[in-house]
Amino acid sequence: MEQSGGPRGPEGNEEARAAAHCYRHPDREANITCTRCERPICPECMISASVGFQCPECVKGGSGTGHAADANQPRTLAGGSLAADPRLVTKVLLGLNVAVFVAVMIQGDRLLDELLLFGQAATEPYGPVEGVAEGQWYRLLTSMFLHQEIWHILMNMLGLWFLGPPLEAALGRARFTGLYLLSGLAGSALTYLVAAPQQASLGASGAIFGLFGATAVLMRRMRYDMRPILVLLAINLLFTFTWSNISWEAHVGGLVAGAALAYALVHAPREKRTLVQYGAFGAMLLVVVVLCVVRTAQLTG
Incomplete structure (x- = not known):
């Protein structure tokens, strides 16, 4: 089972892609990967960047590849604001x-x-x-x-x-x-x-x-x-x-x-x-x- 704190190296990335499930929500399918760490992410974890999408951890750590505005204002797949309670x-x-x-x-x-x-x-x-x-x-x-x-x-x-x-x-x-x-x-x-x-x-x-x-x-x-x-x-x-x-x-x-x-x-x-x-x-x-x-x-x- 994938863990949110799992490895980010090549071996960890290969495991994540093979599992095809979000690394933060293992019960959800994920066919999109974070452009920074390349781990699979589900729609709830997708944050719009200048190119592709990033995961919340990369954005929070300031290590993303997007513009500063993307990191400060996380966005959903459709460009909406990321909410603490998505329900x-x-x-x-x-x-x-x-x-x-x-x-x-x-x-x-x-x-x-x-x-x-x-x-x-x-x-x-x-x-x-x-x-x-x-x-x-x-x-x-x-x-x-x-x-x-x-x-x-x-x-x-x-x-x-x-x-x-x-x-x-x-x-x-x-x-x-x-x-x-x-x-x-x-x-x-x-x-x-x-x-x-x-x-x-x-x-x-x-x-x-x-x-x-x-x-x-x-x-x-x-x-x-x-x-x-x-x-x-x-x-x-x-x-x-x-x-x-x-x-x-x-x-x-x-x-x-x-x-x-x-x-x-x-x-x-x-x-x-x-x-x-x-x-x-x-x-x-x-x-x-x-x-x-x-x-x-x-x-x-």
Whole structure:
């Protein structure tokens, strides 16, 4: 087993490369090596340097080959700030979903009707017409944190806890948060565009499928074995199109948005990384707005 304090000489490097596991996290695969000590490192340990990536020990010791700014401001694979707790945003999102679930259990249908995603419908017989088409665009976001059945929130939160931390570590908190929210919004927008106006939709599935797409892109970027994530994604897509009462629009919209954003985040050229990444987020938000404007015009025109 590799030790974090293992040899850095040629023999130690050969052992590390052969093991293909992070020297700081032996249970994680690593196909990237530190440009200084050449030991394999996982996404959480990758710190952006002027050329390639360095491990935290080399950066901390000031022995890295990057510029001083790289050493003073460690960066993730996507250029985000390296956080002490790479699971913080994942925990917050999980807590928000659980809190809204508990609130719905307490408040009942009244709160449910206020947060659900639907295009245009009457919440009560002969009641006022409500929905996104009536200006309630907030439903695109609130429905992402809304669950009614215990099995529904358990499945989605299991997916969030499984996929979230590695992505958060590789992308950084801000980029991970943006990817999660925009994936969910893209799923909501496609649902609004395609589904019947009175069809209600809820759940974090769109955002979770966005994490699936982003994980596949990240694993390909890291040259990991993609078979596990592809099999898991295929199973979830099979359920999407075979089970009843599942919004396939949210799943597909989130998946495509997550994969597209992740590609821009991890493949952006270093010299134009910020511009490309901000541009990708802006373009995705614009797509969401355009889809909603088009559908609103259809329903109200």
